[in-house]
Amino acid sequence: MASLCTGLAPHVSPRTAAGLRGVLARLAAPLQVAVAGRIKSGKSTLVNALIGRRVAPTDVGECTRLVTRYQYGTVDRVEVVLTDGRKQVLPFDAEGMVPAQLGVDLATVSHVEAFLTNAVLRDLTVIDTPGLGSLDADSVARTEAVLHQSGLDPVSRGAVAGAEAVLYVFTQGVRVDDRQALAAFTAATAGREAGPANAIAVLNKADTIAPETVDGADGDVWKAALLLAERQARTLKPRVADVLPVIGLVAESAETGGFSSADADALRKLAELDPATRETMLMSADLFTAWECDVPQGARARLLERLDLHGVRTALEAVDAEPAITAGALRRKLLDASGLDGVRGKLNAVFRARADGIKAAAALASVSALAAASGDPNERQRVHNAIEVLLAKPEAHQLRLLEALTLVASGAVGMPVDLAEEVLRFGVSPDPVEQLGMVGRPPEAVAAYALERAGWWRSFASFGATPAQSRVAHVVHRAYFLIWQQVRGHQRVRGRR
Ligand SMILES: Nc1nc2c(ncn2[C@@H]2O[C@H](COP(=O)(O)OP(=O)(O)OP(=O)(O)O)[C@@H](O)[C@H]2O)c(=O)[nH]1
Ligand SMILES: [Mg+2]
Structure with missing residues (x-):
């Protein structure tokens, strides 16, 4: 993706070139994860827990209404970025937190950048967002209105859309069948579809769940939380990789x-x-x-x-x-x-282990968006051609797979339920055996299954699939084929020993 950007830059308009430079800078920076959810769901509290330092103001203060990006820096400092691009540098307050009052007219503030020397931030930038507006109205129509008018202001929409991965914070207040919440969270990632490869959800404030209201919990709070999270996961998948309970x-x-x-x-x-x-x-x-x-x-x-x-x-x-x-x-x-260890583990497995793939997929989406926004048809064609060439390369398989997952997860490419589930399994883990749901099975069985499925998807790609399904099927076929090669390779080595 980086060479695509550098290669294209001299041949496009100054505006598109500036966009490409932005994409390049993002590729070189740590993965950006936005923490999103309804107001007072405990987002800032969780941000503090993840960073390992109480820096984000919770409960009160102006900052709960602003987007704050926590990133690695060699000197601790806070920068208030104004809408006209100017910056004001502030120290952290006496308790080491982002000051609750910034001393600047909020209407002129774009967002806040907080630089911290914490090691956690070396390969992860955490973005705290203001809560989504109240969504307790019954009608989905109203939800849409809330979202597009006041629920999510343009700045936080930009931050979330700009983020490469999302951690959604739910509380049990969101009912399992709460389609509105789902709609809200989908809209929160505007511009970049959420899918199992780049989104995780947590059921926060698990301590406030009344276990007697959850069948099968036997009066145990944590058990109740696990059961509720599992139910939410059923509704939210494939939009998210998983839902984990946590007490932020x-x-x-x-x-x-x-x-x-x-x-x-x-x-x-x-x-x-x-x-x-x-x-x-x-x-x-x-x-x-x-x-x-x-x-x-x-x-x-x-x-x-x-x-x-x-x-x-x-x-x-x-x-x-x-x-x-x-x-x-x-x-x-x-x-x-x-439950924080579980959340950290998931973040590592889903985001960190694949940061390069996620970043490349996000960059691809940005470059496509830049091309679409260009007024010059020749320029659009040039960018599209460059993307086609890139995607045709064997190394781009991961990128194609992530894209295919997102297309299926978002429903952009319709698939029968069982096939969609099979495709989305590739998102649950970077480990091929887990992707096949065959943990603990002998390698021969894994290899045989991968080969069988590779063949099946190849014929599905050629017969019976729509053109869009066919593109996804080719990628899935290749994914199985590569797993077969890899597992068989291990077997050979073992055989020789
Ligand atoms: N009981 C309980 N309270 C929590 C938990 N997490 C956060 N809280 C409380 O919930 C309140 C809101 O927490 P915040 O972290 O400020 O929530 P937020 O989502 O950042 O809120 P906004 O930014 O205003 O939308 C605070 O009083 C927290 O102490 C939790 O796990 N359990
Ligand atoms: Mg907050």
Whole structure:
């Protein structure tokens, strides 16, 4: 993609050339992941947990209404980018956060760039977005109106569309069958279709789920969250690779030092209360802070703010199991209970492992858009020809596969359900055996299956498929063929040994 851009630049109009330079710069930069979702769904809290530092203001402040890009820099600083392109540099506030008040007229602000020395950001830029507007109206028509008028302002639309991958934040407030939410999230990626290769969803605030409302949860909050996430996944796939439950607040406190040794001391004291008092206090936030007990109210309020009731209960259970537990070990327990490791793992598997492919696919979409926007038909043709040449190269197979996945996921190319599912499996993991759903099976079986499917897709491409299906089928055929070659290669090596 990079050589396509450099090759084309001297032969196109200055405007298109400037666009190509933009695409080139993006290709060289870390993968950009936007965190998107409804207002107050816990996006900024999750951003902090992922970065491992409390930098994004949550709850209040002007910044929750602005797009903020957290990226790697050698010096910590905040830049407020104005709509006229000027920048104002600000320091982080006394607590190390992006200042809640910027001291600039918000109407003149485009977005905020925050540079941090955190290692996590070396290969991932995280974009915090303002929440999508309220979507509780019943009609889809109204949802559309909300989205196109006020639900998502042009700046955040640009940020999300500009992002190469998306992490959608849901809460259980979104019903499984909530088509509106789905429509909203699809629209949020305007310009770049979301699919299993570039989108993941989380069911956030899992701690607030009432387990008795979920069949099969046996009163267990985390089990309820897993079941709900699974149900949401059924509705949201193939738009997203997966839906994972997470407790962003607990993850943030455990990862950013928000949970202190004073908090651990307070918990140890609370654990010593008689069981009846403790149960009563854990019934509600009000009871927890107002009840008469030895632990100062301020310390309890702090615990609630950092962990909420479910987090406090989890921590108390850890203390019960190990009364002398250190603050560090308690923090680790909380992190485990938050589900953040699962989200990180998914981010790595879906985004990081394929960052080059995702970036190239995004660049391809941008270059196509640049060509479409050009007024000169010759220029359009020149760009299209260059893309055709690129896609015909064997190395472009990954790119074609990601594109095919997106076409099928978005419904742009219609497929019978079982075939669509088969195609979309290529998106679940970069590991070929997982893609075939054959983990643990002997290589001979994997190779035989890949070969059989390669043959099937080849004939489907030639007979019975529409032209659009046929293009996808060719790519799928090749994907199976390459897996067959790879697995057979391993077998040979083993045979020789
Ligand atoms: N109980 C609980 N509360 C959470 C969790 N995550 C976030 N919150 C709380 O939810 C509120 C909103 O969190 P934010 O992170 O500011 O949400 P946001 O989506 O960034 O909000 P906007 O940017 O205003 O749309 C805060 O009070 C958080 O403490 C969670 O996992 N559990
Ligand atoms: Mg926010």
